[in-house]
Amino acid sequence: xxxxxxxxxxxxxxxxxxxxxxxAREVLDWRFFLDPPSRVAAEGGVGPxxxxxxxxxxxxxxxxxxxxxxxxxxxxxxxxxxRLVKAVESVLTNLAGVPSVVYGIAGLALFVRGLxxxxxxxxxxxxxxxxTVPLVVVNCRKALQAVPDEFRWAAFGLGASRWQVVxxxxxxxxxxxxxxxxxxxxxxxxxxxxxxxxxxAVSFTTFAPGSPNDPLTALPTQIFAWAARxxxxxxxxxxxxxxxxxxxxxxxxxxxxxxxxxxxxxWS
Amino acid sequence: xxxxxxxxxxxxxxxERLTVRFDGRAVLKDVSIEIPLGRVVxxxxxxxxxxxxxxxxxxxxxxxxxxxxxxGTVHFQGxxxxxxxxxxxxxxxxxxxxxxxxxxxxKSVFDNVAFGLRAKGVEGDLHGLVEEALTVVGLWSGxxxxxxxxxxxxxxxxxxxxxxxxxxxxxxxCLLLDEPTAAxxxxxxxxxxxxxHALRHECTIVLAxxxxxxxxxxxxxxAYLDSGRLMEYGATQELFTNxxxxxxxxxxxxxxx
Ligand SMILES: Nc1ncnc2c1ncn2[C@@H]1O[C@H](COP(=O)(O)OP(=O)(O)OP(=O)(O)O)[C@@H](O)[C@H]1O
Ligand SMILES: [Mg+2]
Numbered sequence: 001x002x003x004x005x006x007x008x009x010x011x012x013x014x015x016x017x018x019x020x021x022x023x024a025r026e027v028l029d030w031r032f033f034l035d036p037p038s039r040v041a042a043e044g045g046v047g048p049x050x051x052x053x054x055x056x057x058x059x060x061x062x063x064x065x066x067x068x069x070x071x072x073x074x075x076x077x078x079x080x081x082x083r084l085v086k087a088v089e090s091v092l093t094n095l096a097g098v099p100s101v102v103y104g105i106a107g108l109a110l111f112v113r114g115l116x117x118x119x120x121x122x123x124x125x126x127x128x129x130x131x132t133v134p135l136v137v138v139n140c141r142k143a144l145q146a147v148p149d150e151f152r153w154a155a156f157g158l159g160a161s162r163w164q165v166v167x168x169x170x171x172x173x174x175x176x177x178x179x180x181x182x183x184x185x186x187x188x189x190x191x192x193x194x195x196x197x198x199x200x201a202v203s204f205t206t207f208a209p210g211s212p213n214d215p216l217t218a219l220p221t222q223i224f225a226w227a228a229r230x231x232x233x234x235x236x237x238x239x240x241x242x243x244x245x246x247x248x249x250x251x252x253x254x255x256x257x258x259x260x261x262x263x264x265x266x267w268s
Numbered sequence: 269x270x271x272x273x274x275x276x277x278x279x280x281x282x283x284e285r286l287t288v289r290f291d292g293r294a295v296l297k298d299v300s301i302e303i304p305l306g307r308v309v310x311x312x313x314x315x316x317x318x319x320x321x322x323x324x325x326x327x328x329x330x331x332x333x334x335x336x337x338x339x340g341t342v343h344f345q346g347x348x349x350x351x352x353x354x355x356x357x358x359x360x361x362x363x364x365x366x367x368x369x370x371x372x373x374x375k376s377v378f379d380n381v382a383f384g385l386r387a388k389g390v391e392g393d394l395h396g397l398v399e400e401a402l403t404v405v406g407l408w409s410g411x412x413x414x415x416x417x418x419x420x421x422x423x424x425x426x427x428x429x430x431x432x433x434x435x436x437x438x439x440x441x442c443l444l445l446d447e448p449t450a451a452x453x454x455x456x457x458x459x460x461x462x463x464x465h466a467l468r469h470e471c472t473i474v475l476a477x478x479x480x481x482x483x484x485x486x487x488x489x490x491a492y493l494d495s496g497r498l499m500e501y502g503a504t505q506e507l508f509t510n511x512x513x514x515x516x517x518x519x520x521x522x523x524x525x
Binding site: 080081148150151152153154155156158159160161164169173 | 327329332334357358360361364365367369371372373374383384387388431434435438
């Protein structure tokens with residue numbers, strides 16, 4: 001049963017990649033990943049979009065991971081189970097399930113207009129961070145709760161302080177699951193198009209963003225913009241951009257696997 | 269110089285009307301018991317009678333369980349253990365505990381024994397202290413390999429002894445042992461019992477066991493707990509041969525579960 005399911009999933013993934021590669025065969029070359037979009041379909045590339053997505057990934061990871069993991073550690077290890085804490089937990093769980101487009105509207109009001117950031121990389125990153133943090137918290141809290149209490153007791157019983165228990169036992173034990181939880185949340189952010197479209201992401205920029213203040217552009221919105229064009233050649237571009245997005249996600253998965261391998265053997 | 273008073277041994281640990289509730293349900297009820305200095309005391313009783321909970325209230329482990337409430341007092345060397353300004357970590361260093369499950373850290377033998385010392389902030393080379401603790405439990409034979417061995421690769425008996433060494437490294441005044449031979453084969457059990465027997469000279473020992481013959485072999489005093497109540501407490505020989513309480517007798521003769 002399990003094997004059959006795995007095979008079906010695998011073949012679906014292979015089929016998807018295959019279709020994308022066939023669609024994108026005319027545009028895929030090295031130049032495509034570096035060049036900016038062009039009015040002439042055949043000359044267009046995803047350079048700025050790749051750079052934008054890398055910026056977004058970096059900024060979201062830098063803000064959402066420490067914030068989310070910290071909150072999860074506080075909730076799972078420190079907070080007494082009062083009604084307030086339970087309410088916070090259920091709010092976060094609900095936020096993690098809110099459709100991403102809703103974050104787009106909030107981000108438009110709050111960051112683009114409210115803070116006057118405009119449709120910039122930074123506004124995009126903050127919006128995606130808002131979307132990612134609840135997910136990081138929920139995933140990481142599960143990871144921490146999966147560590148058996150016996151480990152905490154063993155350490156407390158030897159005179160460790162709460163922080164020593166968390167730092168020396170709980171976090172190392174939960175590390176693989178924490179990493180997986182953060183990656184899953186980041187992958188959602190990297191693939192999100194809707195909130196960025198709401199913010200006013202550009203799909204036609206001739207230069208790659210060099211700072212968080214530059215205009216917002218990213219792979220998912222680029223795919224969306226090209227796919228919405230009626231003319232033949234642009235569909236190939238959209239498929240090519242999708243390949244680029246999958247490659248970026250695969251790279252994040254690789255980091256995860258490499259880390260898992262390293263962790264193996266120290267914790268079971 | 270103060271002369272030590274003659275008479276009965278001083279209680280090192282004592283509870284008075286100790287009641288522990290989990291989510292409102294009392295699992296220890298009005299337990300008053302004195303543990304004399306330098307003795308081995310066994311707590312026996314049926315499953316769920318509160319043996320573990322009593323042990324855990326001696327070093328404030330119960331309060332780590334959400335929903336646990338403690339009433340009554342516990343004194344250690346005359347000090348109220350549950351006083352607001354008592355350092356819990358220090359309590360647990362002075363009154364060490366070995367849990368029913370060894371729960372070793374997935375690290376080396378050395379790191380397991382050194383954990384408590386490091387948490388306490390002991391500086392410098394810990395090898396002497398670690399090796400000393402391992403010697404007591406028979407895991408040190410002079411070869412450094414054992415220090416680097418992964419704790420989880422040890423046999424069940426060795427793991428149990430390592431968990432005792434881990435607590436001993438802090439040189440506690442008092443050692444709480446919860447079912448120290450549960451799930452061990454006879455040979456491994458015998459080794460652990462001989463360690464406990466030797467430890468009687470180092471510290472006061474409170475032992476929870478569901479094997480009352482073990483209480484008979486190891487302890488000076490035995491307490492019988494039943495549904496959270498202390499039914500009987502006295503010299504082991506006396507309690508075994510001439511129990512005053514009906515329930516104690518039923519338990520010892522196997523008529524209670
Ligand atoms: N963390 C907990 N939360 C709620 N109830 C608990 C908890 N730990 C123990 N209890 C309950 O308290 C009672 C006493 O448990 P305790 O573990 O002290 O008994 P015990 O004599 O050690 O039993 P055993 O022989 O099975 O080890 C039991 O009814 C148990 O279900
Ligand atoms: Mg028990």
